[in-house]
């Protein structure tokens with residue numbers, strides 16, 4: 001399945017040959033390759049792109065197929081969507097703009113001082129007090145929602161700024177971690193106002209160009225996922241790998257949260273930039289190292305339940321204790337780790353920095369069968385152990401035993417226990433258009449067979465009731481059918497007929 005494709009060993013981007021690499025010796029890289037190939041057999045991704053940086057050495061490698069039909073392999077330039085891992089670019093960009101700010105803006109400047117009267121949140125207190133730090137730390141307490149992104153709601157970022165006042169507060173201000181796609185997008189808007197150009201332009205000018213990230217793009221702005229250098233958007237559907245519709249990968253206006261597409265070669269440059277404390281390969285600083293460090297600093301503490309591996313059950317501990325500006329902060333074998341992992345439809349990735357030993361890892365996948373973040377740690381554990389000179393506690397022998405074997409039959413049964421498989425009683429009560437001032441209208445109609453159907457942008461589904469009186473499930477059809485179901489909550493509390501569809505939800509972790 002995963003053919004050996006390209007073997008690149010770029011020592012500090014100069015003309016070294018593999019033999020000059022002291023770290024990425026053929027012995028080491030062939031171990032990593034064997035492990036990743038085993039991983040691919042276990043978790044079924046179609047393509048996988050990997051970059052490892054240790055000190056001034058870089059190793060990148062593609063596995064599997066970018067396009068199965070033409071047998072185009074993944075290589076170090078193949079693009080994958082970064083999904084939520086895009087946020088760490090947006091916070092770095094803001095750091096750059098802050099360093100140059102003539103108005104003296106800092107992470108603690110209230111956002112309203114930058115955005116002006118266009119900007120209003122749900123109440124005056126949070127409008128007055130929300131800072132960039134609150135937004136990037138995910139602690140505004142405002143509701144987040146993925147549903148409008150699935151639907152493909154489109155508006156300008158300026159219009160989002162005006163309408164964000166309709167996003168309800170669901171938690172206390174500054175109390176809990178509540179990853180919020182819409183608030184990160186607002187951070188992108190702040191960058192636009194500070195930098196005097198679109199987020200896309202600023203990203204290209206200030207990060208991609210100086211770091212020579214020549215492959216990197218923004219989806220919907222200057223690349224599409226069906227481009228001929230993209231790993232095509234394969235997804236699992238009914239125990240099969242199928243291509244998803246490229247039209248669902250349009251994210252306006254949330255590109256500053258999920259819009260970047262990048263390659264292993266480019267991510268190696270990005271990781272090196274972090275390991276060099278914010279400098280280009282030529283030693284030119286793009287922001288102050290203190291400003292960059294601020295983006296790794298603990299903002300929200302997490303409970304010990306985030307320990308992903310823990311002695312004595314496991315031979316090591318990988319404990320997550322908090323979050324910064326959308327990096328998770330952890331310890332692994334005593335070393336401080338900053339990591340993040342994004343996922344959307346086909347694409348799932350992982351990025352980690354262990355700055356104390358000058359180590360960075362990135363990998364991205366298409367059609368990873370089990371998208372649980374635990375499964376992505378496997379590659380991290382193995383590579384980090386090898387590079388730290390430890391005997392890997394997960395290896396090609398122990399891997400299947402240690403990891404939960406993927407149950408490929410489980411997908412289509414995941415949701416069935418909570419569903420009562422009857423049609424909705426009194427469907428006519430639900431018919432009509434439900435307005436949302438921030439996220440647009442949701443339409444519910446009955447077709448001639450009396451089926452109750454929901455239509456909300458790209459979300460098309462047949463509704464059925466559940467054992468919870470105000471929750472209906474949509475069996476999806478159309479371009480999002482591979483996601484199987486979408487849950488929608490109707491408020492029926494006082495009115496005899498349902499009068500509200502809830503498009504917003506509480507905490508989702510990064």
Ligand SMILES: *[C@@H]1O[C@H](CO)[C@@H](O)[C@H](O)[C@H]1NC(C)=O
Pocket residue numbers: 011012055056057
């Ligand atoms: C890479 O780093 C090592 C150790 O820090 C040093 O000995 C070597 O000269 C460096 N190589 C290059 C190409 O900069």
Ligand SMILES: *[C@@H]1O[C@H](CO)[C@@H](O)[C@H](O)[C@H]1NC(C)=O
Pocket residue numbers: 124125128
């Ligand atoms: C918010 O700021 C405005 C303008 O400074 C002020 O009039 C108002 O009292 C403040 N409201 C709260 C709740 O802080």
Ligand SMILES: *[C@@H]1O[C@H](CO)[C@@H](O)[C@H](O)[C@H]1NC(C)=O
Pocket residue numbers: 154155156159
């Ligand atoms: C922004 O909002 C204005 C006024 O509501 C509307 O006319 C315009 O079409 C919107 N533009 C976008 C791109 O959302």
Ligand SMILES: *[C@@H]1O[C@H](CO)[C@@H](O)[C@H](O)[C@H]1NC(C)=O
Pocket residue numbers: 238239409410412413
């Ligand atoms: C999963 O779905 C497939 C295709 O619809 C079906 O053949 C299979 O029996 C289902 N598996 C289970 C465990 O329900």
Ligand SMILES: *[C@@H]1O[C@H](CO)[C@@H](O)[C@H](O)[C@H]1NC(C)=O
Pocket residue numbers: 391392395396397398
């Ligand atoms: C994997 O680890 C186990 C336990 O440490 C060891 O017995 C085994 O030889 C290792 N296998 C490989 C391929 O390194």
Ligand SMILES: *[C@@H]1O[C@H](CO)[C@@H](O)[C@H](O)[C@H]1NC(C)=O
Pocket residue numbers: 406407408409
């Ligand atoms: C899926 O189910 C089939 C039939 O029940 C079984 O033969 C197969 O081993 C199962 N596959 C997995 C990965 O569990």
Ligand SMILES: *[C@@H]1O[C@H](CO)[C@@H](O)[C@H](O)[C@H]1NC(C)=O
Pocket residue numbers: 447448449451453462477
């Ligand atoms: C009504 O919608 C359901 C679900 O999409 C579909 O299966 C059925 O064929 C439709 N009936 C008509 C008459 O279009």
Ligand SMILES: *[C@@H]1O[C@H](CO)[C@@H](O)[C@H](O)[C@H]1NC(C)=O
Pocket residue numbers: 417418419467468
């Ligand atoms: C719905 O059914 C599931 C499983 O049958 C059960 O766990 C859950 O508690 C039920 N919920 C309600 C609100 O009755």
